[in-house]
Structure formats: C-alpha cells, structure tokens
Amino acid sequence: MSFKDLQLNKPLLRAIAEAGYDNPTLVQEKTIPFVLENKDIICSAQTGTGKTAAFALPILQQLFDKQDAPKKGKKIRALIVSPTRELAAQIHENFKTYGKNTNLTSTVIFGGTSIEPQKDVLKKGIDILIATPGRLLDLHKQDCINLDYVETLVLDEADLMLDMGFIDDVKKIERLCPEGKQILLFSATMPFKVEQLANTILKTPERVEVTPTSSAAINVSQVLYYVPKRNKIELCLHLLRNTIKGNILIFRRTKFGVDKLEQTLLKNGYKVDTIHGDKAQNLRQEALNKFKNGYVNILIATDVAARGIDINELDAVVNFDLPNIPETYVHRIGRTGRAGNFGSSYSLCSVDEKSYVKSIEQLINIQIPVEENHPYPLDPKAKPIIHKSKKTGSKHKKGRKSEASKKKKKRWY
Known part of the structure; x- marks a missing residue:
C-alpha cells in the first residue's frame, strides 16, 4: 500500500x-x-x-x-x-x-x-x-x-x-x-x-x-550479566572498553544514579551527557543535540526522560538498573534496532533484581541469554540482603515486670 x-x-x-x-x-x-x-x-x-x-x-x-x-x-x-x-x-x-x-x-x-x-x-x-x-x-x-x-x-x-x-x-x-x-x-x-x-x-x-504490546524488538540482540551490585560500575566500564561500541544509551532508575555514573565515566575519559527530570529543558535538549551530532556518544537517562527520545543511530542500550515494570524493559530496548537497523541490549542484574528478570521474560516470552564469562560474576547462592532494623528497647534484660507476674495478672479489659 x-x-x-x-x-x-x-x-x-x-x-x-x-x-x-x-x-x-x-x-x-x-x-x-x-x-x-x-x-x-x-x-x-x-x-x-x-x-x-x-x-x-x-x-x-x-x-x-x-x-x-x-x-x-x-x-x-x-x-x-x-x-x-x-x-x-x-x-x-x-x-x-x-x-x-x-x-x-x-x-x-x-x-x-x-x-x-x-x-x-x-x-x-x-x-x-x-x-x-x-x-x-x-x-x-x-x-x-x-x-x-x-x-x-x-x-x-x-x-x-x-x-x-x-x-x-x-x-x-x-x-x-x-x-x-x-x-x-x-x-x-x-x-x-x-x-x-x-x-x-x-x-x-x-x-x-499493532504487534502485541509485549513483543520485544526483533532486531535487538539481548544479553544478561549477573553481577554483585557493588561491581556494576566496574562491569559497565569493562563492557565499554571491550564489548559495547558506538552510540550508547544507558538507563538508570534514579536521577542520583544517573549523575553518579556520569561522574565515573567522565573521570575515565568517556564523552557523556545526561537527561533526567531535574534538568532544565534547554539542558536536556542540548544533551540530546550533542548526542545526535556526535559530540558525545554515551547518554545516561532515567525512564521518564527517555520516553519519546527519537534517536535513529543508536547502537546499544544498557540497562544499568533493571526496571521493576517489565513493559519498561521493552520500551528501553526498543530505542535501538529501529527503522530496520540492528541493535544490542545489555542488562546488568544484581541479586535483588532477579525477580524483575523473571517478569520481563514472562512478558517477552523468551529467555534472555546469560553471559557468564566476565570478571565480576555473581555467586549463584547469593541472596538479597534484607535490612532489619535493630531492636530498640530497654537496655535491661527484662522490663519492669517479671514474666511470672505478667502471667498471673487478670486484665480488666
């Protein structure tokens, strides 16, 4: 037609x-x-x-x-x-x-x-x-x-x-x-x-x-790295040095995370800019123009800021933090491999994000290939750390009343 x-x-x-x-x-x-x-x-x-x-x-x-x-x-x-x-x-x-x-x-x-x-x-x-x-x-x-x-x-x-x-x-x-x-x-x-x-x-x-909303972009190769949370930045640098080339869009969950990663990449000599909700509009537009015109080849963004960014020549998407909403994953990786081109997506997953992977795979109906050959593998037995608050209370072992007296008391209410 x-x-x-x-x-x-x-x-x-x-x-x-x-x-x-x-x-x-x-x-x-x-x-x-x-x-x-x-x-x-x-x-x-x-x-x-x-x-x-x-x-x-x-x-x-x-x-x-x-x-x-x-x-x-x-x-x-x-x-x-x-x-x-x-x-x-x-x-x-x-x-x-x-x-x-x-x-x-x-x-x-x-x-x-x-x-x-x-x-x-x-x-x-x-x-x-x-x-x-x-x-x-x-x-x-x-x-x-x-x-x-x-x-x-x-x-x-x-x-x-x-x-x-x-x-x-x-x-x-x-x-x-x-x-x-x-x-x-x-x-x-x-x-x-x-x-x-x-x-x-x-x-x-x-x-x-048009296309069931769950289908991940066909022209995008996906790969998953399991990595301890503390080693994500090192793994990201390792991949940028050895594996990921071209124009790259990196997703982080928070604005703070975006800024922190930008500082690290700048220190390591990468040409980087960022887009997130706290940035004034003219600076967001400027970052986008720099990326489109080749002055920087890495753009770090939060999800809200990245919706609606139309970049034709995008080679790779990196999920530095995995999204907790599986559809967001589909959106993110759909930024590359557009208009008939091929793209790649790399996802870094720490222990506490494993459940996100499960729901993403259920949505897109495929198992994302896992790359185990990298310098910062995750211990397969690692469990997410659950932070418990320290109990505060009387520093004396017992309260005022002895256990026996508590048992004897008949309450009036």
Whole structure:
C-alpha cells in the first residue's frame, strides 16, 4: 500500500515524499482511514512504529479541508497532549514536516521554559497545539488558551501520562474541549487504568493493535550479566572498553544514579551527557543535540526522560538498573534496532533484581541469554540482603515486670 491509497491530499503527499517515506507503516495503514472517518480510536502501538504520523497526517488533512478565512484569527482545532517535553517537541517537528505545504500553523508548549513567548504565539492564533498537561492548564487558567473549538483531541503515550500522575489533568483537559470532539488515544501498553480512562471518555472507539504490546524488538540482540551490585560500575566500564561500541544509551532508575555514573565515566575519559527530570529543558535538549551530532556518544537517562527520545543511530542500550515494570524493559530496548537497523541490549542484574528478570521474560516470552564469562560474576547462592532494623528497647534484660507476674495478672479489659 502507498500513501496515495490512504486518500491523502497532494500537499501532504508531497511533504511525505520530501521527508523520504514511500509506504505507510502498519499503524498508519490501520489508523489513518479511521481518523479521516471521524471515529474515536484506541491504539496500542510502541514508539518507533510511526504512530505520530498516524495521527498527524489525517489531522492535517481534516483541518486543510475545512479551512475558512477566520475573521478573528485562528482557533485551536486540534490538541495533542503528551506526557514529556521531549515527546511534545518531537510531535511538533512532525507536524511542521508534514504540514509545510499547507498554511496550517502549530506550536508546542511545555513547562521548564519561559511562559511569555508561548503566550505571544498563542495570542496570534494557531490551528494545532501540542502541549504537556501542566503548562496547558496553567495557560488556560490565565485565559491564554481557548479550547472551545477543538475538533480532535489526541492523548499520546496515555500509559506514561497515567504513570506520571496526570490522570486528573487529562480528564480536566477532556472536559474543557467541546462535547462532540473526536478523541484519539495512543498507548504503548494497555494497563487497566488506560482501559478505564478510554471507557469513560471515548465514544464507541475503533481499536487498532499493532504487534502485541509485549513483543520485544526483533532486531535487538539481548544479553544478561549477573553481577554483585557493588561491581556494576566496574562491569559497565569493562563492557565499554571491550564489548559495547558506538552510540550508547544507558538507563538508570534514579536521577542520583544517573549523575553518579556520569561522574565515573567522565573521570575515565568517556564523552557523556545526561537527561533526567531535574534538568532544565534547554539542558536536556542540548544533551540530546550533542548526542545526535556526535559530540558525545554515551547518554545516561532515567525512564521518564527517555520516553519519546527519537534517536535513529543508536547502537546499544544498557540497562544499568533493571526496571521493576517489565513493559519498561521493552520500551528501553526498543530505542535501538529501529527503522530496520540492528541493535544490542545489555542488562546488568544484581541479586535483588532477579525477580524483575523473571517478569520481563514472562512478558517477552523468551529467555534472555546469560553471559557468564566476565570478571565480576555473581555467586549463584547469593541472596538479597534484607535490612532489619535493630531492636530498640530497654537496655535491661527484662522490663519492669517479671514474666511470672505478667502471667498471673487478670486484665480488666
């Protein structure tokens, strides 16, 4: 099937061809016709399957067909809500790429940057708004955003949005838009919370499922190293020296862990940068640009920051800390091996993470090969250390009362 078969108009087809795409991906093939028929959609597709274009193209087409010369400036007619700033910025890039031969305008707003320039752009009027929930509601409160004319609402990465605690914001945003709008909900995984949200706000939606959400990327070779927690950094350095080459994305669970590993790698002469939630937006963007342009070849990130990072030339993913949510593992390793390329993933597992491996393997339905030939093996009998609090109490062996007197006493209650 080609994009022409999807009934897209000439300006869009020209932009798609100029961007170098010939044929739609599966998610685009299934989703675009439903969107053009004005149906609500619930779509489970992982990042890297081309889902942004699956909603960007038909939205541009619908708005293009219904353009009228507005007397009082443009109104927001499509609203895309995204959980992270990186993802929002990337969606905006997509809209600019595909909409460049139309006179439709779009902008992106998110927190962590100055609010005034965003107000100025909104004042002039735009057709398409891409936003993170917090900043969107902020600007709405200040009367800078009017959602009364929204025809299509897109909730992207809904599972992450709910994980980040945005459920009330999402419901509020949905209520601020008009009754008869079309809603497109995209989610990489379909936990109960997402299903529940879909049931409350969507009207008889069409379901689109692309690859079961549990399938790990086919083009990614996976390998597991069992290692004592205290030796993880040494093993990581050993692998970087001998095994892992190219552009590498390393995942850690906490911001503190990200910073600590960065310091160690810098001391060892590696070109590294980091992305996590505490970093200002411009620094996060700068780190990403440095990585994309080859100034650094190692990027260390937390999960929240890494969703929506689109890096084409990624050779390897390292799970320095294993995630406790198995779907997160699938997302992480799906960052490499994209667009037909091959990638590798390396996971370092300490004793207390063994249970995570079990649930990951159940989800992806394969056993991850274990590499035992490395300098820091884990003792197979090692058990996780359970920290018990020291008992505090009277330093005298017995309390006030003797055991005998305690037994004799008949309590009145």
